[in-house]
Amino acid sequence: MIHGVVKEEYSRFIRLYPDYGKTKSIDKLRETEFSRLDAQGHVYLDYTGGSLYGESQIRGHARFLLDSVLGNPHSINPASALATELIERCRLRVLDFLNASPEEYVPVFTANATHALKLVGEGYPFCKGDIFLLTYDNHNSVNGIREFDRVRGAVTKYIPVIPPEIRVPEKVMDRYLEEGESARNKLFAYPAQSNFSGVQHPLEWIDRAHERGWDVLIDAAAFVATNRLDLGRWHPDYVAISFYKIFGYPTGVGVLIARREALEKLHRPWFAGGTITGASVKADQFTLAPGAEGFEDGTLNYACMPAVERGIDFIESIGIDKIHTRVMCLTGWLLERLLGIQHGNGRSLIRLYGPMGTEGRGGTIAFNVYDRNGAVINHDVVEERAKRWNISLRTGCFCNPGAREMALGLTKDDLSECFNPPGSRLTNNEFMLCIDDKESGAVRVSLGVASNFNDVHSFLGFIEEFRET
Numbered sequence: 001m002i003h004g005v006v007k008e009e010y011s012r013f014i015r016l017y018p019d020y021g022k023t024k025s026i027d028k029l030r031e032t033e034f035s036r037l038d039a040q041g042h043v044y045l046d047y048t049g050g051s052l053y054g055e056s057q058i059r060g061h062a063r064f065l066l067d068s069v070l071g072n073p074h075s076i077n078p079a080s081a082l083a084t085e086l087i088e089r090c091r092l093r094v095l096d097f098l099n100a101s102p103e104e105y106v107p108v109f110t111a112n113a114t115h116a117l118k119l120v121g122e123g124y125p126f127c128k129g130d131i132f133l134l135t136y137d138n139h140n141s142v143n144g145i146r147e148f149d150r151v152r153g154a155v156t157k158y159i160p161v162i163p164p165e166i167r168v169p170e171k172v173m174d175r176y177l178e179e180g181e182s183a184r185n186k187l188f189a190y191p192a193q194s195n196f197s198g199v200q201h202p203l204e205w206i207d208r209a210h211e212r213g214w215d216v217l218i219d220a221a222a223f224v225a226t227n228r229l230d231l232g233r234w235h236p237d238y239v240a241i242s243f244y245k246i247f248g249y250p251t252g253v254g255v256l257i258a259r260r261e262a263l264e265k266l267h268r269p270w271f272a273g274g275t276i277t278g279a280s281v282k283a284d285q286f287t288l289a290p291g292a293e294g295f296e297d298g299t300l301n302y303a304c305m306p307a308v309e310r311g312i313d314f315i316e317s318i319g320i321d322k323i324h325t326r327v328m329c330l331t332g333w334l335l336e337r338l339l340g341i342q343h344g345n346g347r348s349l350i351r352l353y354g355p356m357g358t359e360g361r362g363g364t365i366a367f368n369v370y371d372r373n374g375a376v377i378n379h380d381v382v383e384e385r386a387k388r389w390n391i392s393l394r395t396g397c398f399c400n401p402g403a404r405e406m407a408l409g410l411t412k413d414d415l416s417e418c419f420n421p422p423g424s425r426l427t428n429n430e431f432m433l434c435i436d437d438k439e440s441g442a443v444r445v446s447l448g449v450a451s452n453f454n455d456v457h458s459f460l461g462f463i464e465e466f467r468e469t
């Protein structure tokens with residue numbers, strides 16, 4: 001319901017972002033599928049942390065579980081056969097959702113995006129002289145791959161992202177992609193959308209990297225929730241996704257989508273139940289199962305596979321393009337309003353990290369709040385106050401230390417100090433305090449499938465409270 005001053009604001013918003021009107025069907029869903037938000041007066045702005053599930057997903061899945069006799073897959077008993085059938089159906093549904101050809105791509109089910117990334121890191125055949133190339137802007141679950149390449153004598157190279165937009169200039173990217181002519185194996189990893197700044201790094205880099213002999217790993221965890229990833233158009237070697245980031249439920253299921261040859265290139269460092277066609281203790285041998293199975297350790301979360309299919313159905317019934325349009329209209333308005341707020345003395349209330357407009361970005365916005373004298377208000381204070389407004393946002397570095405370091409201008413010296421003496425184990429709090437004479441993190445709000453104008457309006461009202469006359 002929109003009335004009074006809000007109505008005037010809404011009219012201005014609609015004049016500037018008329019496409020929002022084309023997403024009206026989502027307002028209805030807010031009442032039917034996400035009614036818990038307004039019933040609890042909850043302003044949810046952490047979609048990059050995790051999306052929300054619709055009520056029908058949960059009801060449908062509960063009904064399915066109540067009606068089905070499901071058993072551990074890979075046997076021929078009826079309960080097992082049903083589970084196997086549902087897993088295989090789900091594989092095809094995931095490929096279809098991403099327009100990926102089953103001839104080209106294999107979906108390997110994992111626990112989450114992190115697990116998918118780890119499968120690539122631990123299996124990629126890094127050797128001496130090989131290169132792992134990645135952008136500063138990456139989630140720690142990608143950064144961590146460097147530890148696999150280093151122990152095998154390969155080199156890690158980071159491509160800097162440049163503020164204020166926190167992007168990689170194209171010429172810089174070309175220079176890095178030209179490297180490693182003599183390397184046998186070269187892996188290049190970047191996020192399709194930054195979970196820090198919302199920047200969407202160009203998918204065009206995939207082809208350019210391929211032309212220069214790189215294998216390409218796309219972290220699509222933050223991108224796929226509000227953007228169409230078309231694997232008929234783009235052909236990365238590996239893609240990592242967590243399903244809860246797209247449709248909230250189930251948590252604990254992700255996928256590594258790998259090109260068939262790229263999957264063959266990965267060498268598993270071990271075998272486990274579920275990944276072999278045969279193993280012997282006496283003969284001290286094993287044979288890895290072909291394709292996805294060889295990478296799916298133990299028993300899959302088989303009771304939740306139908307919920308993945310249902311989640312995809314839910315998103316497709318709304319339309320990913322419609323979700324995208326809506327989120328980008330709200331993002332544009334939020335950015336514009338946020339950047340316009342000033343203290344009485346004319347100083348800006350916030351400093352944004354990332355693009356100021358909607359071009360080449362998604363609905364994830366990182367910033368800090370400043371007082372009238374230009375001193376930063378610690379992000380913890382902002383989060384604590386947001387809690388009182390029943391606003392869910394996120395603060396810190398969001399597991400993306402490289403983007404934070406570039407955005408906040410932290411130096412190697414600032415950061416090295418926090419790891420001294422070597423081997424010391426700081427708690428996260430101690431680490432934050434160590435760099436706390438500077439801004440140690442940021443505030444992040446992110447929009448998604450159930451976001452509406454009122455959410456943005458309430459959030460702006462909350463931020464305005466920091467304004468000093």
Ligand SMILES: Cc1ncc(COP(=O)(O)O)c(C=O)c1O
Nearest residue numbers: 112113114139195219221222242
């Ligand atoms: C860009 C990006 N990559 C990877 C991850 C890791 O996802 P998960 O914790 O589900 O493994 C996240 C989670 O926030 C993310 O935003």
